[in-house]
Amino acid sequence: MSLFKGIRFFLLPDKSKNRTLKNILGFSPSNMALYEQAFTHKSIVNETNEDNKVSNERLEYLGDAILGAIVAEFFFNKYPYQEEGFLTKMRSKLVNRTYLNDLSIDIGLDTFLETSADTSRTKSIFGDAFEALVGAIYLDKGYSTCRKFVINKIIKDYVDVEQLVHMETDFKSKLVEWCQKNKKRFEFIVQELENGNGKYYRCQLMINKQLQTTAEGKSKKLAEQNACSVYFIENSI
Missing domain, CATH: 3.30.160.20 (Double Stranded RNA Binding Domain)
Structure with missing residues (x-):
């Protein structure tokens, strides 16, 4: 496979980066390095061997935990009379890797990702980047801002919750x-x-x-x- 197959570079000037991200996030990033890391796939780090390049895997790990907590709270409040099993299924549906991949593309995160992996075969790559973005927001702005982003900018704008109730996952x-x-x-x-x-x-x-x-x-x-x-x-x- 060619080094550049499927590659996307986020090479906008710093001011353009901030402006574009602000439109997606709803706020101005303070620490752009965190967001650049969130959009850096491990394939780039492995192939460039640049000392200042860090992959998004650690941010993905953090974002996975933060996203799970926010989504769990959202469904807990939205469905006050539903039992634990229903709430667990709803959370699992929303944080499902395939669902997150589609969501990431709808938001436009695929145009930010820096990778040399074949994105047509690596199906989790965009969902991983979304979780890394959540981790970056948490470190940059704290839990409250991160929660507002997930609920107000993602769930309310992009997720049809009632359709999610009936969505098949098995x-x-x-x-x-x-x-x-x-x-x-x-x-x-x-x-x-x-x-x-x-x-x-x-x-x-x-x-x-x-x-x-x-x-x-x-x-x-x-x-x-x-x-x-x-x-x-x-x-x-």
Whole structure:
């Protein structure tokens, strides 16, 4: 693969960076270095070997925790009479990697990302950047501003919550039923990998011994679910 396949550079002058980010965030960033790190994929760091380049993996780790807390609180307040199981499912639907990827593209974060990875194959890359952005906002402005961004600029503007209630998320069960109905055989080939944040899993979905799609997740189960989700979306099933 060419070094520049799928690459996107965020090379605007500093004032333009602030102006563009302000439109998305709803406030002016104070520490631009945090946001540049949030949009720096590990592929760039690995290939350039620049000492001042730091990938977004640590910010992604932080943002994942912060985003989960904000989303949990949002649904807790919105549905005061629903039980824990419903609230957990709603949170999982919104922070699902496939959903976050689509959300990130809708917001326009894909145009900021600095990467040399093939974005057509690395399905989690935009969702990871979104979590890293949440981590950057938290460090730059604190929890209150971060919470306002997620709820007011993301959930209220981009998320159809009522549609989310009815959205299917158990794509693995759907795949089992679909394969049985269409007389096809499937299997998952899962690799356990490791990066600076610990272990993660990469899943290849094979149907009739042919590779259909590849996805990643923080657990084996999540990687399989993500692979199934991507397959159904790509094939409009």
